[in-house]
Amino acid sequence: MKSSVTSATNLPKINRRRRLVKWETVIDHSVLILGSALMLFPVLLTIMTSSYDKLAFAKNGLQFGWSDKFIENYNKALFEPSGFSGTIDGMTMLSNSLILGLGFAVGKIVISMMAAYAIVYFRFRFATFSFWIIFTTLLLPLEVRILPSYEVIQSFGLTNTYTGLIVPLIASATGTFFFRQFFRSVPEELVEAARIDGAGPVKFFIDILVPLSKTMIAAMFIIMFVFGWNQYLWPTLITTEEGMFTLVRGIKNIIQSFTDSNAIPEYGVGMALTIITMLPPVLIVVFFQSWFVKGLTESDK
Amino acid sequence: MKRAAFTHPWMPVLLLIPQLTIIVFFFYWPAVEALRSSFYLQDPFGFGGTFVGLENYFTLFQNKEYLRISLFTVIFTLSVTFFSLAFGLVFAVKADKVLRGASTYKTMLMWVYAVAPPVAGLLGVSLFYQGHGLITQIFALFGYEFVVGVNYKDTAFAMIAVSIWKQVPINFIFFLSGLQSVPRSIREAAMIENGSPFNRFWTITFPLLAPTAFFLLITNITYSLFDTFGVIDVMLRSEPGNNPMTLTYKVYVDGFRGNELGGSSAQSVILMVLVLALTVFQFRLIERRIHYT
Incomplete structure (x- = not known):
């Protein structure tokens, strides 16, 4: 972050060195993107699945896509009483x-x-x-x-x-x-x-x-x-x-x-x-x- | 205590009373009670208990299941600690290095801190779902049938994976803040000295991160031992059976399900001694760290 100044002034350097730096940057970003994806993916899939009806998960597990049950499911989750005694929403x-x-x-x-x-x-x-x-x-x-x-x-x-x-x-x-x-x-x-x-x-x-x-x-x-x-x-x-x-x-x-x-x-x-x-x-x-x-x-x- | 302090006949007492009351009732009393009942054999039908000395402890150490759970706890703790520290460190080093998108990556890699362990466990359950869980299917591609809840090793693997996922963010946050507090002059000196980035990391950056790493080591061990309760309980769907579990989960199972008070208390005390040893170790390290800075 802070080193942005230094790298900018370092630009006119030998070509080989520049290309090396570039490859390193690609690797750095790939690692970070992979990490972010690993963190995000389970939750993303859960959000997507929460827009499907119960059959979708029962048949195929977590869904990658979007369906039309989103509002209905959240409505049910928030307001419909459930549990053993049927008193808790x-x-x-x-x-x-x-x-x-x-x-x-x-x-x-x-x-x-x-x-x-x-x-x-x-x-x-x-x-x-x-x-x-x-x-x-x-x-x-x-x-x-x-x-x-x-x-x-x-x-x-x-x-x-x-x-x-x-x-x-x-x-x-x-x-x-x-x-x-x-x-x-x-x-x-x-x-x-x-x-x-x-x-x-x-x-x-x-x-x-x-x-x-x-x-x-x-x-x-x-x-x-x-x-x-x-x-x-x-x-x-x-x-x-x-x-x-x-x-x-x-x-x-x-x-x-x-x-x-x-x-x-x-x-x-x-x-x-x-x-x-x-x-x-x-x-x-x-x-x-x-x-x-x-x-x-x-x-x- | 500051040199310039107030003196007042009752003010400090008044200020301390709420904290002290809570601690006495909900910390010292239960802790002493755990210690006391670990020396008794509880009558399952009433209040009576017979003093049996250390018998509860001896029974535990001869119990094959308890030893098996202890062994699993060690493996579990070591794997969770090692991998979540390693991932956290790698991500932190990279996030500290990149120029573009650094703050986005930071957010993306740390928000899971706020996810409760049982929620992480539930996500794990759907990812490892028998038959059509995403990860189950990936294993199936390689011709391996992954069955959580039935196969001991598969269940252990799933629990460890979920616990690591949940713990990477906190290690990332601490390592990143540790890296960013490394003085610029040191970094620049290291750059001028050159050497490969790999060498530079192990000879300059890592030693400077060592205090953070030590602190995190203890934090991660404590996490693996205690905070993973939610992950385990949800992934086992509250039905332990012959599945792998940690010592903390065993305390709960014996104390609340099995009604085996003496044995459960003895297990609590063993855990207490373990944590006590860890914390004393940690305090000594922190003391040494203050001398450095």
């Missing part, structure tokens, strides 16, 4: 997914900013102890303590509630760690200046630190929203009532409908629901790419 799952994604992202950001603020900007007893208690949680993902976590939620009677769905997922220090690193990079003169001006900790946090962290908050929000939306194992355990299912949780139902039923499964509708499930996080990541990449790559420092 795509819209309900969509809103559950949104609640999980937003609730998780907002909750995590608020809680971890508060904790990180306390750890970085306050001098108090037990500071080191709190730090270690919080950061030990980085060591163990939810998956390894899944069964006892489920039992705790069950003993609180929180199964099939949004609280039970969201709060245990917040119990890791990734966000706190991220904000701690960022706060530590904020120049120390700012606190001193604020204190000389007579600003207390609350004023400093709201008027100076939060505005400074805007980009970081946005980046964290995108990453956490996608993470929350894409949760599978935890919602699978915690939600047994179909009215509480998220879209990603609903994938399990799609796959079971593909195998269980005696009639031909509604493949077109299933494919449509799959696309609906992946669309929101994909769009967010694509449109807010620069924030997202920044948040992701900064967090490991």
